[in-house]
Every structure is written in structure tokens, then in C-alpha cells.
Amino acid sequence: MNTFAWTSRVLHWLMAACVLTMLFVGAGMVASLSCYHFLLSIHRPLGIAILVLVIIRFINRQLKPPPPWLDTMSGPERVIATWSERLLYALMFALPLVGWGMLSAARYPIVLTGALHLPPILPHSAQLYTVLRKAHTVLAYLLFVTFLAHLGGVLFHALVVRDGLLRRMLWR
Amino acid sequence: MSTLDQTFAAITAPNNRGRVLLFGVMMASVVGAFAYTGGWLSKGKLTPARMIDAFEQVNGPHPGFRRNHAKGMGVSGYFEASGQGAKFSRAAVFKQGARATVVGRFALAGGMPYAADTEQNVRSLALSLITPDGAEWRTGMNNIPVFVVNTPEDFYALTLAGAPDPKTGKPNPENAKAFVASHPNTARALKLLKAQPPASGFDNSTYNSLNAFQLLDSAGHATPVRWAMVPETPFAPGAAPASAEHDFLFSALIRRLSQGPVRFRLILTIGQASDSTSDATIPWPADREKVDAGTLLLEHAEPEATSSARTINFDPLILPDGIVGSDDPLLSARSAAYSQSFTRRVGEPVSPSAVTGAAQ
Numbered sequence: 001m002n003t004f005a006w007t008s009r010v011l012h013w014l015m016a017a018c019v020l021t022m023l024f025v026g027a028g029m030v031a032s033l034s035c036y037h038f039l040l041s042i043h044r045p046l047g048i049a050i051l052v053l054v055i056i057r058f059i060n061r062q063l064k065p066p067p068p069w070l071d072t073m074s075g076p077e078r079v080i081a082t083w084s085e086r087l088l089y090a091l092m093f094a095l096p097l098v099g100w101g102m103l104s105a106a107r108y109p110i111v112l113t114g115a116l117h118l119p120p121i122l123p124h125s126a127q128l129y130t131v132l133r134k135a136h137t138v139l140a141y142l143l144f145v146t147f148l149a150h151l152g153g154v155l156f157h158a159l160v161v162r163d164g165l166l167r168r169m170l171w172r
Numbered sequence: 173m174s175t176l177d178q179t180f181a182a183i184t185a186p187n188n189r190g191r192v193l194l195f196g197v198m199m200a201s202v203v204g205a206f207a208y209t210g211g212w213l214s215k216g217k218l219t220p221a222r223m224i225d226a227f228e229q230v231n232g233p234h235p236g237f238r239r240n241h242a243k244g245m246g247v248s249g250y251f252e253a254s255g256q257g258a259k260f261s262r263a264a265v266f267k268q269g270a271r272a273t274v275v276g277r278f279a280l281a282g283g284m285p286y287a288a289d290t291e292q293n294v295r296s297l298a299l300s301l302i303t304p305d306g307a308e309w310r311t312g313m314n315n316i317p318v319f320v321v322n323t324p325e326d327f328y329a330l331t332l333a334g335a336p337d338p339k340t341g342k343p344n345p346e347n348a349k350a351f352v353a354s355h356p357n358t359a360r361a362l363k364l365l366k367a368q369p370p371a372s373g374f375d376n377s378t379y380n381s382l383n384a385f386q387l388l389d390s391a392g393h394a395t396p397v398r399w400a401m402v403p404e405t406p407f408a409p410g411a412a413p414a415s416a417e418h419d420f421l422f423s424a425l426i427r428r429l430s431q432g433p434v435r436f437r438l439i440l441t442i443g444q445a446s447d448s449t450s451d452a453t454i455p456w457p458a459d460r461e462k463v464d465a466g467t468l469l470l471e472h473a474e475p476e477a478t479s480s481a482r483t484i485n486f487d488p489l490i491l492p493d494g495i496v497g498s499d500d501p502l503l504s505a506r507s508a509a510y511s512q513s514f515t516r517r518v519g520e521p522v523s524p525s526a527v528t529g530a531a532q
Contacts, residue, residue, distance in 0.1 A: 161178075
């Protein structure tokens with residue numbers, strides 16, 4: 001069976017939806033006055049959801065290794081695919097943590113929804129906030145670029161090479 | 173044939189041209205949608221960064237200071253609830269006997285951190301109230317009865333109307349006049365401001381939320397509200413002598429706090445269905461129900477150098493469960509712009525504040 005385990009497929013598409021939403025919510029927050037608060041109220045709980053999901057997904061990947069490479073992928077392409085996936089995992093883990101840390105350092109309450117809030121994970125510090133706030137932006141752009149590389153690779157195989165690469169992550 | 177060669181063959185195959193094109197269009201759409209969402213394709217759009225740029229343009233660079241309400245002083249104390257607000261809101265801060273730790277800041281509106289105190293300058297009181305359950309309520313209030321504009325775009329235009337003229341170095345009063353003439357809501361609001369002369373000090377001023385919010389009770393029922401901190405110190409009209417010292421309002425507050433706590437009552441004005449929650453320039457009828465929700469007790473003056481208020485963003489949409497924002501567009505805009513101002517200033521070197529004296 002040259003497909004991903006069903007748990008891997010569910011986690012992949014769930015997180016794909018979360019991360020794509022998050023990239024657009026994040027970009028919108030920077031640009032909008034009127035939608036800022038609404039977007040922020042999605043951004044925080046969604047970020048924590050991604051953090052939880054990426055931990056589950058990392059464990060799942062150890063238990064259910066991905067299927068072997070297709071013959072249609074060249075050596076360099078395999079190296080790029082491997083490292084872009086590792087980078088995606090690292091960023092999906094780091095971005096929510098940096099966000100949580102930066103809110104802590106700014107002494108913002110970390111409200112998820114209603115009365116549900118998380119404790120601060122760093123002390124109140126303007127210097128820490130400044131560094132983490134910049135890191136959040138830089139890592140977010142890096143995530144967008146990495147996501148583009150991943151999407152581009154898969155779309156290229158699905159549309160142009162037509163080797164069934166994408167089908168390994170689908171249900172048919 | 174290597175896999176790389178096969179890939180290139182797939183790209184260049186004539187029967188694959190449509191698919192290669194589709195691939196290109198799909199990738200470009202994702203990048204384009206992202207750029208559009210991030211505001212990079214709309215150069216004239218009012219963003220949080222451009223709002224704060226306007227303050228920097230009007231006031232000049234003042235690194236380390238808030239871009240608005242730049243001149244201020246920290247205070248600390250606590251809030252004790254009367255229990256009367258609990259009927260309308262499930263927030264812990266309203267439960268009878270609840271006590272919230274308070275860090276606050278008195279300030280003058282405007283982006284000049286070393287401006288001389290004047291009676292006419294709008295005064296503000298910003299508070300952070302934290303209850304033992306960890307919930308936090310931040311509010312920034314002003315000593316005016318209504319706000320002067322009702323949209324972020326108008327606020328931006330009014331701010332820029334105060335920009336110094338490149339020729340004279342001073343704002344051209346005609347710009348503000350033209351703005352008022354074309355904005356009847358601002359004209360009406362300014363009349364209300366003029367009709368309410370300022371009090372003699374920070375301690376006997378009333379500070380209004382200006383924006384409307386919604387209180388949520390335990391059943392989720394929403395009640396429109398505007399709130400105010402009303403001083404227990406009786407109102408006295410301002411009568412600053414011509415030779416008033418540079419920081420006379422702040423100095424008086426520091427002296428007053430050194431003699432004992434300053435008290436305010438948190439008065440909730442309960443709105444009705446006919447009251448506008450989206451327009452901060454329109455006052456609510458005077459006969460609306462008023463609820464005395466508790467007492468704010470400010471005990472200590474703290475200079476900005478040591479007050480934790482300096483690195484707190486008094487974002488009006490940081491609210492505990494039981495209070496939410498209304499449909500007033502200024503609220504989200506304040507939240508976004510304050511965040512931008514906060515991020516810029518805390519990353520800059522800190523200069524000494526104009527108000528340095530702590531309580532004796």
C-alpha cells in the first residue's frame with residue numbers, strides 16, 4: 001500500500017486547513033483596523049490548536065512512517081521535500097510557542113475563548129517581547145514560503161507529472 | 173533517462189501546456205491572495221502602521237513613548253466591587269466584595285511627551301484590573317463626554333489635520349476647521365465638549381469609556397453599556413493661573429496621592445435598544461439607568477521609569493469573560509493601533525519621562 005496511514009491523512013488535511021487559515025489571518029491582522037480584533041480572536045486559539053496538533057502529528061509520524069518515495073522524484077527533489085517537511089514541522093511547533101511567549105513577555109492575557117486563558121510562559125519584559133515579536137513575523141514569512149514550496153511541489157506532481165503523488169494523501 | 177530529464181520533458185511536452193499554465197495560475201493566485209490580505213496591493217488602505225505613522229508625522233519622533241497619550245504617570249491601587257454590576261455581567265470583577273489589583277496611568281491626550289500641562293488638554297485614565305481568577309480588564313477612559321469622531325478613517329484625517337505645515341512649522345487651523353465643517357457629528361461632539369468645562373485636576377475629573385460595550389450575564393444575555401470613573405473628590409472648575417508651572421496637573425496629583433488614596437466610583441450606564449452603540453460621538457439620554465459597580469482606590473503615584481504601566485498596552489478590547497466589545501468600529505481600530513504603537517515603542521531606547529517625581 002503506497003499511501004499514508006489514515007491518521008496521517010486526517011492530521012495532514014486538518015492541519016493544512018488550520019495553517020492556511022492562520023497564514024491569512026496573520027497577514028490580515030497586520031493590515032486591517034476593522035477586522036483586527038475578530039482576526040485576533042481566531043488567531044490565538046487556532047495557534048494553540050496547531051501547537052497541540054503538531055505534537056500529536058509528530059508522534060503519529062514516528063508510529064506511522066510515510067510511504068516510500070515515488071520513482072518519479074529525483075534525488076535533489078527528495079532532499080528538498082524532506083527538509084521542507086522538517087521545516088514545516090519545526091515552524092508549526094515554533095510559531096505558536098513564540099506567539100505564546102511574546103504575549104507573556106508583553107503581559108497580555110492569553111485568552112483562548114471566554115474565560116479560558118493560558119498562563120504566561122515568560123516574565124514581563126520589553127526586550128523579550130521585542131525579540132519574540134520580530135521572530136514571530138520572520139518565522140511566519142518563512143512558513144508561508146515553505147508552505148508555497150510544499151504546495152508547489154505537490155501541485156506540480158498532480159498537474160504536470162501526473163504520477164499519483166497526491167493520491168497517497170487522499171482517499172481514492 | 174533520469175527523473176530530472178523526465179520532469180523537464182513533462183514541462184515542455186506540448187500536450188501539457190494547459191496543465192503547466194494551470195499550475196502557474198494556481199500558485200500565483202495563492203501568492204496574490206496572501207499579498208492582498210496583507211495590504212501590499214492597496215497602497216492607500218488605512219492600516220494600523222499608517223495610523224501610527226500619522227502620529228509620528230504630526231508629533232515628530234519621540235522614541236520610547238506612546239504615540240498618543242505620551243505624557244503620563246503610573247498609579248497603583250485596587251478596585252472593590254459593590255455587587256450591583258453582577259446583575260448584568262458574570263465577570264468576576266463585578267461580584268460583591270470582589271477585589272481587583274489595579275495598575276493605571278493618568279495621561280494627557282496627544283503625542284507630545286514633554287508638553288506643558290493645560291486645562292484644555294484632554295485627560296485620560298487607563299486601568300488594568302486583575303481579579304484573583306486571573307481575568308484581566310483593561311480600559312482607557314477620557315475626561316470628555318463623547319468622542320470627537322466615529323470612524324477610524326475620520327480619526328486619521330483629523331489627526332493629519334493637526335500636522336505642522338512645512339512652511340510655518342505649525343498646524344494650519346484652517347485644516348481642522350475644514351474637517352469640522354464637513355463632519356457634522358464632530359461639530360455636534362465639540363459643542364458637547366465645550367459645554368463641559370474641565371475640572372481643576374486629575375483627581376476630580378470624570379473619565380468616560382466613550383465607546384460602548386456589551387455586558388454578558390451568566391445566561392449569556394447582553395446589555396449595552398458605557399462606563400465612567402466618577403471621582404469622589406467634588407468637581408471644581410479649573411482656574412490655572414497664567415504662571416502655572418509646566419507639570420501643574422501631574423504635580424498636584426502626586427501631592428494629592430501623598431496625602432492619601434484617591435477614590436472613584438465605577439458607574440455603568442445601561443443602554444437601551446434605541447441607544448447607538450456604534451457611534452461614540454452621540455451621547456446617550458441623561459435618564460439612562462446608572463449602576464454603581466464599585467470603588468476604585470488609587471493609592472500610589474509611580475513615575476513612568478519604575479511603573480509597570482509603562483510596558484502595558486491599555487488595549488480597550490482586553491476584557492474579562494462577561495464583557496465584550498460592541499459594534500463600534502473605533503474599538504477594533506484602537507486595539508490594532510495601540511498594538512502597533514506598543515510594539516514600536518517598547519523596542520526603542522527609553523528616555524526619561526517629563527513626570528519624574530514620585531509620591532513624597
